[in-house]
């Protein structure tokens with residue numbers, strides 16, 4: 001049996017946190033008050049200690065990788081005697097449902113925007129490429145939501161191809177956790193970003209019947225990891241927050257409304273069952289086995305604190 005994580009350099013929080021101190025001062029991004037305010041406004045639960053200790057060195061590392069990427073692109077086009085193309089540097093973020101992928105991706109977007117400019121950094125999620133709930137139900141796939149067959153992988157691969165071809169304008173369908181469905185005719189649009197972040201449970205998965213993987217389009221991949229029991233806890237906390245928001249809105253058409261009309265303990269029990277029957281098997285069978293594909297693993301412990309960063313050696 002091959003030991004897990006054997007292909008990674010496992011770097012503890014304190015050592016990782018010290019890395020930016022070794023970067024020449026003129027290259028160091030200082031997180032200004034404005035960026036901190038944006039982060040707080042987006043999620044006030046995010047620890048500022050994590051922002052400084054984990055994310056600041058990570059942004060430095062991404063900048064390094066971005067510079068290497070740009071150089072390689074110029075050298076390749078020079079070799080071919082062709083003009084240099086505008087191809088975004090693509091970062092994929094993977095991990096379980098509710099592990100914190102979208103929070104990590106948004107945090108990275110805000111921090112990279114401070115460095116590269118707001119318009120340069122775009123973000124989308126593969127949730128938008130899920131088949132709509134009505135289609136999943138019609139195909140008897142609703143209990144398989146999040147599993148590979150519940151996505152329109154062809155549309156996702158077409159999107160990735162256009163993105164890397166440097167399309168001038170591009171759009172991706174939007175998913176809403178509030179209604180737990182893809183929003184009809186609602187898109188995010190992108191105009192030639194320098195860095196494109198795409199997050200989703202399936203970003204490192206193989207694509208059945210297609211010659212390429214989504215991750216073939218990535219220049220850097222990140223897997224957000226944690227013990228399964230903790231992720232289940234975070235899933236339930238998020239569920240309760242969504243219920244509270246729905247109850248407060250008084251919107252009886254909301255997907256979560258029926259759960260607001262029963263005792264909380266009963267609703268939470270249903271959520272535990274959804275975790276047990278859908279999201280946990282998906283994690284064990286399809287998501288966790290992709291972890292070792294990632295260039296970098298952010299390992300979380302209680303309270304979402306990152307205790308280790310794993311950097312792939314080979």
Ligand SMILES: Nc1ncnc2c1ncn2[C@@H]1O[C@H](COP(=O)(O)OP(=O)(O)O)[C@@H](O)[C@H]1O
Pocket residue numbers: 043045046047095096097098099100101102103104234235237238241303304
């Ligand atoms: N760094 C963090 N600090 C505090 N809470 C977090 C952090 N990351 C995620 N969360 C919370 O954990 C839950 C799941 O996070 P989310 O980003 O929605 O996960 P995912 O996109 O992987 O499903 C949410 O309630 C979110 O607010």
Ligand SMILES: CC(C)(COP(=O)(O)O)[C@@H](O)C(=O)NCCC(=O)O
Pocket residue numbers: 096097098101102127145146180200201274278279
């Ligand atoms: C949309 C998802 C597949 C992916 O979610 P995410 O990683 O954004 O949390 C997931 O949230 C989901 O809906 N799973 C199906 C079972 C459930 O309702 O949780």
